[in-house]
Amino acid sequence: METIAYLPGYLSPPSGFRMLVERLEGYAHVELERRPTPAAQLEAWSEALPQDAHLVASFEAGLAAVRLAVEKRARSLVWFSPYARGDAALKARARALDWALDRGGLEGFVEVARPLLFGSLMLERGEELIAAWREGLEHAGLAAWARSLAQLGDERKWLRTLDEVPVMTVVGAEDAFAPMRYAHEVTEWVPELRGILVTLDGAGHFSFWENPREAVSVARGFIERYREFLEGPAEWQAEEEEAAPPLRFDPEAPR
Numbered sequence: 001m002e003t004i005a006y007l008p009g010y011l012s013p014p015s016g017f018r019m020l021v022e023r024l025e026g027y028a029h030v031e032l033e034r035r036p037t038p039a040a041q042l043e044a045w046s047e048a049l050p051q052d053a054h055l056v057a058s059f060e061a062g063l064a065a066v067r068l069a070v071e072k073r074a075r076s077l078v079w080f081s082p083y084a085r086g087d088a089a090l091k092a093r094a095r096a097l098d099w100a101l102d103r104g105g106l107e108g109f110v111e112v113a114r115p116l117l118f119g120s121l122m123l124e125r126g127e128e129l130i131a132a133w134r135e136g137l138e139h140a141g142l143a144a145w146a147r148s149l150a151q152l153g154d155e156r157k158w159l160r161t162l163d164e165v166p167v168m169t170v171v172g173a174e175d176a177f178a179p180m181r182y183a184h185e186v187t188e189w190v191p192e193l194r195g196i197l198v199t200l201d202g203a204g205h206f207s208f209w210e211n212p213r214e215a216v217s218v219a220r221g222f223i224e225r226y227r228e229f230l231e232g233p234a235e236w237q238a239e240e241e242e243a244a245p246p247l248r249f250d251p252e253a254p255r
Helices: 018-023 038-048 061-069 088-117 120-125 127-135 139-150 156-161 180-189 212-224 226-230
Strands: 003-007 028-031 054-058 076-080 167-172 195-200
Touching (some): 003 018, 003 061, 018 212, 038 061, 038 139, 054 061, 061 076, 061 156, 088 127, 088 139, 156 180, 167 180, 180 195, 212 226
Parallel strands (some): 003 028, 076 167, 167 195
């Protein structure tokens, strides 16, 4: 049985990738514990990450996933809301969140983060879920996370090492924190055209949580057909795509 390993970004909801774990049947699942910075993630996960697994990462955790993929002979990588370098815009957003946390505590952080992290459906209908997500936040960890991103360099070079690891980047169409151009950068740096980008409607930075049905659908399709993608520009990309599932607002509440 093949394994899917989940690498959560620090801002992931307490429920993590549970909606994917429960709906991606036929695989063994390993969920790693979240850490506040890319450096801490890389250190903690270097021993915990299993060999020969499919990797599913969110946010900055994808940086560690890319670094570990070759060493651990990963089969594939699905990266939700990716960014592989800290440009001026990303650093400015991170500094703004750090400032909000310093001046307004957790409430200040959440107030500034809401329009950056969540899409319209969550902002319109998910107040209880956002409140539950806020309960899982911790001041010291958020400060470390924000400051690490404000100092993030250019990590795109590591993508060049993924000769045998196809990558799918998934970005929410309404992601204001890490817009689509970051995902384009990631796919362009993956060798031999083995990167593909998918967008999820109605979702922001938490695309796998805000639009879980479509997130599961695209992740399953990529993981099940990753071998075809390794052969180069995949013929199946040109096939008539199945109709996307209807957009529904049913994110899972944090636990």
